[in-house]
Amino acid sequence: MERAERIGLGLAVIGHVGLFAILSYTLIPREELPRREAVAVTLSDDIGEFATATDRPAPASEERALEDDLEAMVPQEAEPLPQPRVTPTPAPPRTVERRTEPTPRRETPPQRREPAQSRSSRISGITEGIGTTNDTGTSASNAPVSASDRSNLISRIVTAVRPCYNLGSLSGTAAEDIVVRLRIQPSRDGSLSRSQVTVLGARGVNGSNREYQRQMVEAAQSAVLNPRCPLPPLPDALYDNGWSDVVLNFIPAQLT
Amino acid sequence: MIQFSKTAILLTASSALALGACSRSAPEDLPPPPVGTTGPDTTPTYSGPTPGSRADFLANTASDTIFFETDSHDIDPEDRAILDSQAAWLVANPNVRVTIEGHCDERGTREYNLALGERRANAASNYLAARGVSASRMTVISYGKERPIALGSDAASWAQNRRAVTVVPM
Amino acid sequence: MVFRIPSLSAFRQLVLGLCLAALGSAAAAQDDAASGPIEGDVVGGISNPTSIAIPDMPTPRAVGTPAGNTEDLGRQVARVIEDDLRNSGFFNPVARQFLRDVNMPQVTAPEYPAWNQVGAQNLVQGYVQAGSNGRLTVGCYLYDVFAQAPLERAGYEVDYADWRRAAHRCADMIYARLTGEGAYFDSRIVYVAESGPKDNRVRRIAVMDTDGANHRFLTNGQSIVLTPRYAPDGQTIVYMSYQNNEPRVYIYDVASGQQRLLVNAPYMTFAPRYSPDSRYVVFSMAVNGNSDIYRVAVSGGAPERLTNTPGIDTSGSYSPDGSRIVFESDRSGGQQLYVMNADGSNQRRISFGGGRYATPEWSPRGNLIAFTRLGGGFRIGVMRPDGSGERILTNSWQDEGPSWAPNGRVIHFFRTPRGNSLPSLWSVDVTGRMVRRLPTPVGASDPSWSPLLD
Numbered sequence: 023m024e025r026a027e028r029i030g031l032g033l034a035v036i037g038h039v040g041l042f043a044i045l046s047y048t049l050i051p052r053e054e055l056p057r058r059e060a061v062a063v064t065l066s067d068d069i070g071e072f073a074t075a076t077d078r079p080a081p082a083s084e085e086r087a088l089e090d091d092l093e094a095m096v097p098q099e100a101e102p103l104p105q106p107r108v109t110p111t112p113a114p115p116r117t118v119e120r121r122t123e124p125t126p127r128r129e130t131p132p133q134r135r136e137p138a139q140s141r142s143s144r145i146s147g148i149t150e151g152i153g154t155t156n157d158t159g160t161s162a163s164n165a166p167v168s169a170s171d172r173s174n175l176i177s178r179i180v181t182a183v184r185p186c187y188n189l190g191s192l193s194g195t196a197a198e199d200i201v202v203r204l205r206i207q208p209s210r211d212g213s214l215s216r217s218q219v220t221v222l223g224a225r226g227v228n229g230s231n232r233e234y235q236r237q238m239v240e241a242a243q244s245a246v247l248n249p250r251c252p253l254p255p256l257p258d259a260l261y262d263n264g265w266s267d268v269v270l271n272f273i274p275a276q277l278t
Numbered sequence: 279m280i281q282f283s284k285t286a287i288l289l290t291a292s293s294a295l296a297l298g299a300c301s302r303s304a305p306e307d308l309p310p311p312p313v314g315t316t317g318p319d320t321t322p323t324y325s326g327p328t329p330g331s332r333a334d335f336l337a338n339t340a341s342d343t344i345f346f347e348t349d350s351h352d353i354d355p356e357d358r359a360i361l362d363s364q365a366a367w368l369v370a371n372p373n374v375r376v377t378i379e380g381h382c383d384e385r386g387t388r389e390y391n392l393a394l395g396e397r398r399a400n401a402a403s404n405y406l407a408a409r410g411v412s413a414s415r416m417t418v419i420s421y422g423k424e425r426p427i428a429l430g431s432d433a434a435s436w437a438q439n440r441r442a443v444t445v446v447p448m
Numbered sequence: 449m450v451f452r453i454p455s456l457s458a459f460r461q462l463v464l465g466l467c468l469a470a471l472g473s474a475a476a477a478q479d480d481a482a483s484g485p486i487e488g489d490v491v492g493g494i495s496n497p498t499s500i501a502i503p504d505m506p507t508p509r510a511v512g513t514p515a516g517n518t519e520d521l522g523r524q525v526a527r528v529i530e531d532d533l534r535n536s537g538f539f540n541p542v543a544r545q546f547l548r549d550v551n552m553p554q555v556t557a558p559e560y561p562a563w564n565q566v567g568a569q570n571l572v573q574g575y576v577q578a579g580s581n582g583r584l585t586v587g588c589y590l591y592d593v594f595a596q597a598p599l600e601r602a603g604y605e606v607d608y609a610d611w612r613r614a615a616h617r618c619a620d621m622i623y624a625r626l627t628g629e630g631a632y633f634d635s636r637i638v639y640v641a642e643s644g645p646k647d648n649r650v651r652r653i654a655v656m657d658t659d660g661a662n663h664r665f666l667t668n669g670q671s672i673v674l675t676p677r678y679a680p681d682g683q684t685i686v687y688m689s690y691q692n693n694e695p696r697v698y699i700y701d702v703a704s705g706q707q708r709l710l711v712n713a714p715y716m717t718f719a720p721r722y723s724p725d726s727r728y729v730v731f732s733m734a735v736n737g738n739s740d741i742y743r744v745a746v747s748g749g750a751p752e753r754l755t756n757t758p759g760i761d762t763s764g765s766y767s768p769d770g771s772r773i774v775f776e777s778d779r780s781g782g783q784q785l786y787v788m789n790a791d792g793s794n795q796r797r798i799s800f801g802g803g804r805y806a807t808p809e810w811s812p813r814g815n816l817i818a819f820t821r822l823g824g825g826f827r828i829g830v831m832r833p834d835g836s837g838e839r840i841l842t843n844s845w846q847d848e849g850p851s852w853a854p855n856g857r858v859i860h861f862f863r864t865p866r867g868n869s870l871p872s873l874w875s876v877d878v879t880g881r882m883v884r885r886l887p888t889p890v891g892a893s894d895p896s897w898s899p900l901l902d
Contacts, residue, residue, distance in 0.1 A: 034769060068597050106863050113538070116899065137585065138527065150700035172486045173486075174488045176487065176488035177488065178847050179486075179488065180490050181490045183490055184490050184491075185490070185494065187492075187493045187494060188493060188494050188495070188496050189493035189494065189495050190495060190496060190497065190625075190627075191536075191538040191627040191628075191629065192493075192627070192628070193493065193494075193495035193879070193881075194495070194879030194880070195879065197628070198493075205485060208515065215596075215877050216594075216595040216596060216597065230815070233627040233629075234629045235628075236628065237627065237628040240592070240595075241493065242490075243594070244592075244594050244595070244790060245490065247595055248569070248594055249564055249594070250567075257650055264486060265486065267484070267485040268485055268486050268487070268488075269485040269486070269487040269488075270487070270488060270489070271487070271488070271489045271490065272489075272490045272492065272493070273489050273491045273492070274492070274493040275491075277490075289633065293555075296828035313733070321530055347890075349782070351737070365811040372902035380746070384846070384864070385822075385846075386806075387763075387783075387806040387807050387820050387822070387848050387849070388674060388675065388807075388809065388821070388848065388849065388893075388894070389675065389718060389719040389732070389762050389763050389806075390760060390762060390763070390778075390783055390806055392674075392695070392716065392718045392734070393718075393732065393734055393760040393762050394760065396737060396739065397734075397737040397738075397760070400736055400737030401737065403624075404736075404737070405572070406499065408833075419693065419694075419695065419716070420716055420734065421672075424651075424672055425645060425647065426646050426647055429645065429646045429647060429868040430807070430867065430868075431867050432846075
């Protein structure tokens with residue numbers, strides 16, 4: 023890498039960090055709403071076009087077949103109220119299929135590019151918000167979503183979800199070696215129900231944390247389904263080819 | 279494998295009862311005697327140190343108590359002087375049986391201190407035996423850190439509590 | 449500043465996560481108009497108690513029982529469950545004023561949106577019913593409110609007098625399902641109740657449920673009693689008593705209230721612990737200033753000597769498979785931890801840190817040994833059986849005597865303040881979080897957990 027490229031890349035990185043700081047800052051008002059009160063959380067109300075997910079209605083028509091993993095992790099449906107039992111009822115038997123498919127980390131090999139060009143595109147993102155150039159306000163299209171918009175989308179989604187990634191009792195245990203890979207396919211109105219969440223796999227499961235695998239998957243699921251951490255309002259124009267299909271890697275391990 | 283003679287058990291039991299009769303080590307909660315033996319009745323009924331009594335022992339020895347360093351059961355020169363005076367009295371009163379209590383300060387764990395207290399009591403007992411007191415006249419008991427005499431949580435209190443006490447029946 | 453996140457480290461993770469996301473997107477930028485899912489990393493979980501709603505349990509028919517009306521029992525069962533879960537430290541029960549009334553049909557058909565409104569992540573519903581057989585049935589249902597899905601259910605039938613046990617078992621089911629850990633609420637604790645000043649303290653063996661209920665004294669305080677331990681089968685308690693001014697180990701039969709001497713020796717016996725199969729007791733005996741470790745069959749017979757060193761060997765504790773014993777010895781100069789085979793062979797030191805190590809207790813899971821570390825203060829710690837991975841969990845003037853919960857996740861110990869004060873029982877999570885005092889009627893020391901009750 024040449025010196026100019028290194029400088030350019032450095033500037034791009036700095037600009038990006040700045041971008042996310044600003045984006046994060048814009049989220050503050052929502053995040054600082056009271057979160058511990060046991061009442062419904064009213065979330066941003068202002069962007070009519072992008073419905074917030076406060077109520078998270080189940081999608082009307084979308085009933086996809088779930089992947090095997092999720093299927094295996096969903097408990098049996100409850101039966102009608104059992105008539106008085108006279109003996110302890112064991113838990114319904116459940117077979118948990120473990121698929122430890124490797125979850126490739128998103129690692130794009132660094133490639134040469136024009137620093138100035140990428141910087142300018144980033145700066146436009148900083149000043150004008152996500153998807154300005156693409157957001158025509160029209161109905162959905164299959165127009166391609168630029169890579170920078172895609173990365174901005176994912177960072178906003180991650181920022182929204184992360185405060186609800188609660189390890190609870192799993193924190194500080196061997197469970198923290200387990201990375202859960204989740205796919206979410208939100209509705210266009212921003213809502214998300216369990217049927218729109220697919221478990222793609224869990225990595226790092228070993229003999230000392232196997233008993234926590236199910237709870238780690240559920241911690242990731244709860245993070246995306248928690249009504250306190252709805253998806254942020256995202257541009258409708260970037261739904262297709264953008265935030266309609268999202269993969270999240272939940273990495274509990276402490277960064278040092 | 280360990281074998282214990284019946285006489286040893288009886289001796290221990292009777293010594294323990296003698297100890298039980300001692301208000302110093304067993305305050306107000308005397309347990310009922312479990313076996314058909316009774317402790318020696320040496321209760322004095324008149325004033326002045328009766329020969330062979332606790333008062334006599336206390337009046338004619340340097341002290342009934344020796345003190346130890348932290349986590350130690352070593353007998354130092356000061357302890358020796360005290361134990362020598364005790365040995366002399368015990369030799370002069372050959373019918374008196376004694377109990378030697380071992381104690382610890384609170385800055386040890388409970389079970390270790392039980393063992394350490396027993397070690398201290400035995401250190402005193404062994405010294406007295408070397409000075410001519412028959413081992414069969416002496417019973418050791420450890421109270422670990424369960425019976426301090428000084429109540430503070432400071433070095434001075436702990437020093438007072440690290441002790442072995444030779445107890446003569448009243 | 450950015451988010452309200454509980455700890456500084458969590459905030460640092462967030463910042464780092466943002467930086468990583470920035471780097472990732474910068475790297476991806478050249479690949480314009482990519483297709484497929486967009487992908488990102490959520491790095492660094494937080495650790496908060498889980499919000500859980502435990503509304504009063506309805507009854508299909510309000511019936512009077514010796515333990516009270518079933519309608520009232522439904523309320524009390526819910527409260528016992530709530531207290532258990534809260535005391536674990538991992539759950540934050542929704543305040544009762546926000547809870548909704550639940551009727552019988554709703555027990556199996558929760559109103560998820562309503563529970564979402566009160567902020568509950570999980571929901572516990574159930575019912576209490578008096579059976580014609582003179583027994584009480586408690587149905588217990590656990591739901592995931594976010595996912596709108598049932599997670600687990602179970603029913604428990606108990607005698608009326610044991611209604612609290614049904615509640616504990618329901619709480620155990622919930623705890624185990626949501627944490628991945630083993631259960632432990634439906635168990636008991638034996639300990640030494642202490643009262644009076646330091647130099648004239650009265651000590652009694654006492655037992656209670658893990659939540660402090662059903663408290664009972666087993667001895668009357670005439671003799672010093674120390675270091676009780678529940679047998680793994682829960683039938684007996686082994687402890688040390690100064691009865692007759694002879695410090696000896698006794699076995700107390702819980703059902704009959706009878707006690708008997710473990711070993712008929714003219715020496716102090718102390719530091720008793722059961723083997724995992726309840727058939728042996730490992731203990732220490734002090735002979736002429738030398739304490740060693742022995743074991744003896746509970747059914748009787750001669751003790752077998754396991755250690756033979758001039759030092760103090762004591763506080764032996766079996767591994768859960770019964771094959772090994774961890775103990776403390778000062779053979780190297782100060783107290784340190786050693787492991788040996790159950791027959792006394794292959795003794796080797798496992799602790800090498802500064803200060804002294806004492807009172808080791810092998811976890812029922814087998815993976816850790818809890819101990820007291822002395823040096824400065826007395827602190828509770830854990831290490832792996834090979835001595836690696838040492839972690840100190842508490843920090844106080846004097847914490848000692850660790851004892852494991854049946855699930856190997858929680859440790860009880862006792863804490864003694866400076867000066868002429870009474871000790872008290874505390875618990876700590878094996879991660880070092882959630883140090884909590886256990887309420888007892890008087891001072892308390894030497895806690896020991898029973899196994900899970902049947």
